[in-house]
Amino acid sequence: xxxxxxxxxxxxxxxxxxxxxxxxxxxxxxxxxxxxxxxxxxxxxxxxxxxxxxxxxxxxxxxxxxxxxxxxxxxxxxxxxxxxxxxxxxxxxxxxxxxxxxxxxxxxxxxxxxxxxxxxxxxxxxxxxxxxxxxxxxxxxxxxxxxxxxxxxxxxxxxxxxxxxxxxxxxxxxxxxxxxxxxxxxxxxxxxxxxxxxxxxxxxxxxxxxxxxxxxxxxxxxxxxxxxxxxxxxxxxxxxxxxxxxxxxxxxxxxxxxxxxxxx
Ligand SMILES: Nc1ncnc2c1ncn2[C@@H]1O[C@H](COP(=O)(O)OP(=O)(O)OP(=O)(O)O)[C@@H](O)[C@H]1O
Numbered sequence: 001x002x003x004x005x006x007x008x009x010x011x012x013x014x015x016x017x018x019x020x021x022x023x024x025x026x027x028x029x030x031x032x033x034x035x036x037x038x039x040x041x042x043x044x045x046x047x048x049x050x051x052x053x054x055x056x057x058x059x060x061x062x063x064x065x066x067x068x069x070x071x072x073x074x075x076x077x078x079x080x081x082x083x084x085x086x087x088x089x090x091x092x093x094x095x096x097x098x099x100x101x102x103x104x105x106x107x108x109x110x111x112x113x114x115x116x117x118x119x120x121x122x123x124x125x126x127x128x129x130x131x132x133x134x135x136x137x138x139x140x141x142x143x144x145x146x147x148x149x150x151x152x153x154x155x156x157x158x159x160x161x162x163x164x165x166x167x168x169x170x171x172x173x174x175x176x177x178x179x180x181x182x183x184x185x186x187x188x189x190x191x192x193x194x195x196x197x198x199x200x201x202x203x204x205x206x207x208x209x210x211x212x213x214x215x216x217x218x219x220x221x222x223x224x225x226x227x228x229x230x231x232x233x234x235x236x237x238x239x240x241x242x243x244x245x246x247x248x249x250x251x252x253x254x255x256x257x258x259x260x261x262x263x264x
């Protein structure tokens with residue numbers, strides 16, 4: 001694909017003798033929304049880190065066309081961040097970019113921060129300390145921070161973790177709006193597929209050195225996942241949601257209450 005934002009070609013990544021993936025080809029198109037799934041330790045975060053240039057591939061090539069926006073995993077010990085005002089946190093994303101010198105540069109930077117705050121509807125709490133905001137509000141600020149770079153691709157590492165369902169929906173809708181209006185691709189690591197299911201174009205499913213890439217229907221079915229895991233996995237569709245049963249990470253698509261619903 002010539003206009004791909006990110007291209008992995010015959011790529012492989014191993015740490016010592018352990019391969020996280022081999023012979024992986026993936027072209028990510030502008031505006032494409034890709035969910036990266038798999039059990040703990042399967043290499044989801046590492047896949048993002050290769051795109052960030054933090055981890056070199058051990059085989060094949062990776063090309064990135066355009067700027068990257070990164071929404072890192074949230075850690076409970078981000079205490080330094082908690083003291084900042086929302087606007088200052090977002091401003092970190094705008095640092096390092098070339099805004100020109102003097103007052104003009106400062107104005108351009110401020111305008112970009114204001115635009116990013118407005119895009120995620122966070123202007124009203126831009127002056128509040130991050131630590132006083134809800135998890136959902138903080139996550140909006142992290143998205144705004146990533147947007148200040150006007151990215152061609154957003155790398156999102158479990159951005160829904162520890163958010164309630166309403167905030168999850170807000171975050172996903174913000175990312176979806178961005179890709180629709182600005183054609184920004186989204187590479188989204190998640191343990192819960194259901195909140196993003198309506199928006200996902202393709203899934204990259206990693207486990208134990210193997211992977212599958214395809215549409216939700218192509219990958220998230222009993223036959224494909226059983227083959228991938230080498231043990232019986234059942235994928236059940238309930239309305240617009242998917243439940244994965246069996247296998248060591250059967251929980252990964254199940255949200256609170258859905259398992260009970262499936263059983264009843
Ligand atoms: N620099 C490194 N050197 C050696 N091993 C590493 C390095 N970085 C990651 N790993 C290992 O690679 C594996 C994949 O890690 P990664 O963080 O990508 O998993 P993950 O799928 O994101 O897991 P989780 O769902 O728990 O966040 C882990 O076993 C991890 O310990």
